[in-house]
Amino acid sequence: MSFKPGDGVFSFDVRKSRECRKWMISQSIYMWVAKLLYILQLQPLSYLHCRLFGAKIGMNVFLGGYLFDPWAIEIEDDVVGGGLTLVFGHAVEYDFENRRAIITISKTKISKASCTGANSVVMTGSTMEEESVLGALSLLVKNRSSEFQKAYGGVPGKEIKPRVK
Ligand SMILES: CC(C)(COP(=O)(O)OP(=O)(O)OC[C@H]1O[C@@H](n2cnc3c(N)ncnc32)[C@H](O)[C@@H]1OP(=O)(O)O)[C@@H](O)C(=O)NCCC(=O)NCCS
Numbered sequence: 684m685s686f687k688p689g690d691g692v693f694s695f696d697v698r699k700s701r702e703c704r705k706w707m708i709s710q711s712i713y714m715w716v717a718k719l720l721y722i723l724q725l726q727p728l729s730y731l732h733c734r735l736f737g738a739k740i741g742m743n744v745f746l747g748g749y750l751f752d753p754w755a756i757e758i759e760d761d762v763v764g765g766g767l768t769l770v771f772g773h774a775v776e777y778d779f780e781n782r783r784a785i786i787t788i789s790k791t792k793i794s795k796a797s798c799t800g801a802n803s804v805v806m807t808g809s810t811m812e813e814e815s816v817l818g819a820l821s822l823l824v825k826n827r828s829s830e831f832q833k834a835y836g837g838v839p840g841k842e843i844k845p846r847v848k
Contacts, residue, residue, distance in 0.1 A: 687737060687754045688788050695775050695784035703786055706752075706773065709736070713753065721749045746770075747801070755807070757792045764793075765801035765819065774807045774825055787825070797829070816845065 688706040697704050713736050720729040729749070730740050737754035743761050748768035750756050755772025764770070770791060778785045789808035793799070797811040800819030805811065808826040815829035818836035829835055834845040 688752075690755070690789050692785055692787045695786045700786075702788070706786060706788065709754070710752070714751070717749050741795070752788065752791075752807075755788060755790050757790065759793065759795040759797075759813075761796040762793050762798070764799045765803065767802045768799040768805070769803075770805045771807045789826070818843065 688702050688709060691702065693702040694700040695703055697707060716732055717729065720732060726745065729746070730744065733750055733753040733756070734740055738750060739757040741758060741760035741762070744758055746758070746764040746768065747766040748764055748770070750770045752772025756770055770793065772791050773786055773788045775784060775786050787807060791805060791807055792810045793805065794811055794813040796814045797816065799805065799811070799817045800821060802820045803817045804822045805817065806823060806825040809823045810828040811817065811823065812829055812831045814832045816834040817823055817829065817840055818834065820838070821836045821840045822838045823829060823835065824839045829840070834843050835841060836843040
């Protein structure tokens with residue numbers, strides 16, 4: 684049996700949802716080591732650890748933060764992530780219509796030569812297209828894409844006109 688959770692929207696209730704149980708187990712096993720490696724600033728080991736849990740990480744990548752849900756994350760070559768960048772492959776939210784908590788698990792991608800600023804957040808299901816920039820303290824909201832060679836800043840991230848192209 685695989686503990687890797689599948690993509691989709693599931694009840695966030697371990698009694699009702701098998702995928703939720705799988706996510707809880709995988710996340711618990713993965714996360715404590717990820718946080719320890721982050722505290723010790725052991726980046727090369729951290730990439731190895733993420734890859735072991737299914738992340739696709741290219742060459743010449745530097746991540747100053749850490750990944751949640753490595754099984755749902757792809758990071759291409761030459762990506763730079765500033766300190767405390769958080770990349771998510773899941774989102775736990777409240778479904779008001781059905782009055783229950785849900786978890787959405789979907790693929791998140793940071794494409795070649797993109798750059799994220801310190802304390803930025805890339806949410807689940809989003810894609811940073813090639814050579815795009817997410818500024819410091821900014822949020823790329825779920826299921827959105829940045830555009831090729833464009834910069835975004837703020838919460839939620841909106842296109843900004845960078846001084847340097
Ligand atoms: C996004 C960024 C690359 C733009 O830098 P820049 O090209 O020098 O652009 P400027 O500082 O001239 O800002 C251009 C505009 O974007 C806005 N802006 C810049 N960074 C922003 C951010 N993080 N969030 C929201 N708006 C931002 C500025 O207020 C300015 O707006 P204005 O034209 O209305 O005055 C830069 O601000 C940034 O956030 N870099 C990340 C650095 C970092 O965290 N590195 C990793 C750790 S060292």
